[in-house]
Amino acid sequence: MKPFALTDILRPHILALTPYSSARDEYTGKEGVFLDANENPLGSATDGSYNRYPDPYQTAIKEKLAPLKGVRPSQIFLGNGSDEPIDLLVRATCQPGHDSILILPPTYGMYEVSAGINDVPVIKVPLTPDYQIDVPSVLKAVQPTTKLLFVCSPNNPTGNLVDREAILTLLENFSGLVVVDEAYIDFAEMESMTALLDQYPNLVVLQTFSKAWGLAALRLGMCFASEELIRILNKIKPPYNISAPTQKLALLALGRVAEKDRMVADVLDQRTVLHEKLLASPLVRRVHRSDANFLLVQFDEPKAVFDFLIDHQVIVRDRSKVTLCEGCLRITVGTAAENNRLLEMLKKYAESVTTTF
Structure with missing residues (x-):
């Protein structure tokens, strides 16, 4: 050393x-x-x-x-x-x-x-x-x-x-x-x-x-x-x-350490569910492994997805122009209700794109 x-x-x-x-x-x-x-x-x-x-x-x-x-x-x-x-x-x-x-x-x-x-x-x-x-x-x-x-x-x-x-x-x-x-x-x-x-x-x-x-x-x-x-x-x-x-x-x-630990466990459970459901979306190219309370998700059309989510008051971070994060949005793991709202909006966007074509 x-x-x-x-x-x-x-x-x-x-x-x-x-x-x-x-x-x-x-x-x-x-x-x-x-x-x-x-x-x-x-x-x-x-x-x-x-x-x-x-x-x-x-x-x-x-x-x-x-x-x-x-x-x-x-x-x-x-x-x-x-x-x-x-x-x-x-x-x-x-x-x-x-x-x-x-x-x-x-x-x-x-x-x-x-x-x-x-x-x-x-x-x-x-x-x-x-x-x-x-x-x-x-x-x-x-x-x-x-x-x-x-x-x-x-x-x-x-x-x-x-x-x-x-x-x-x-x-x-x-x-x-x-x-x-x-x-x-x-x-x-x-x-x-x-x-x-x-x-x-x-x-x-x-x-x-x-x-x-x-x-x-x-x-x-x-x-x-x-x-x-x-x-x-x-x-x-x-x-x-x-x-x-x-x-x-x-x-x-x-x-209240036990309360903190309970919240962490809940977030981890939701992280697993959200990871699996995002992977099933036709919009998603990749969901990176996470050891945190968020997921880095690669989309085919990140800017369009980001704008659509913002328009529907679902706020995520656009990291698509960051080094080695091309096409990615960073999505915080929310409550079950918040995560479901995100998934609903992604489904709605996918349907709108399919309808257009």
């Missing part, structure tokens, strides 16, 4: 940065007369008590989340969605206009967007036709200035798990951070890469409360990494990046 030292890839000024010290850094107790943060002492102009700043490090959530994920609380960073840690990782490591990140299209678009916002060049190495990592090409494309390598698994928009051995090869042969985005891991039959955090100091794992937990509106993302890197992310994040209502609701959800 290549030697790895976090200090070698961090921007020098980040190491020297003095972080903002909030009032809750200086006093972490729950009781007292709080005259330190210029808050409104009279309460809130709404239902509930929101006049006090929230815990800047979300301690209660991390203590409850850690045993569920098999990590230590000190290995957890919580962000405003996964987008916040993605952005912070870029800002912490990449000198604008100089350092680069490497992505594997087709993949989640925010890696490239975050790089663009920060004026960081992006190296692209496409996945193979079966949506796996072309490891030799990736390692060949890596530059001395490449600081981050993003791997989405299960991948968005293709839905498949990426070969674990390929990720391990990258971890062992890349001297920067390998960021494995596991937003959809709850729907896959594979252990999370978080189990390897202590073995690989250059591993970062992203997860989210948006998908399996059903908390997309809260915007709460999880980042698991070495304690050293977590300290850096805490150093450069906004002081109170996770609101008190979000923390309260996340804690409530963490007490």
Whole structure:
């Protein structure tokens, strides 16, 4: 394995940065007369008590989340969605206009967007036709200035798990951070890469409360990494990046793991049914295997099908112009009723085409 030292890839000024010290850094107790943060002492102009700043490090959530994920609380960073840690990782490591990140299209678009916002060049190495990592090409494309390598698994928009051995090869042969985005891991039959955090100091794992937990509106993302890197992310994040209502609701959800698991099981059942019924449609050329809560489906006439569905208020994502996704629509697995509505509209479109000819 290549030697790895976090200090070698961090921007020098980040190491020297003095972080903002909030009032809750200086006093972490729950009781007292709080005259330190210029808050409104009279309460809130709404239902509930929101006049006090929230815990800047979300301690209660991390203590409850850690045993569920098999990590230590000190290995957890919580962000405003996964987008916040993605952005912070870029800002912490990449000198604008100089350092680069490497992505594997087709993949989640925010890696490239975050790089663009920060004026960081992006190296692209496409996945193979079966949506796996072309490891030799990736390692060949890596530059001395490449600081981050993003791997989405299960991948968005293709839905498949990426070969674990390929990720391990990258971890062992890349001297920067390998960021494995596991937003959809709850729907896959594979252990999370978080189990390897202590073995690989250059591993970062992203997860989210948006998908399996059903908390997309809260915007709460999880980042698991070495304690050293977590300290850096805490150093450069906004002081109170996770609101008190979000923390309260996340804690409530963490007490209902069985409910989350039931929802995941229901989605997986519907995924199987939807996969089979889409395959039977004369409009469909291929339904790609999915380890996520969506299906990538290849149609003979994707644009026409997409427009027809939109006209009938069935909204899917057109991925037909994305690398290696030619002719494909990405379809989220809905409820049984929603999936049936989709299938009814596809049948109606097929009948209209047959009638025309």
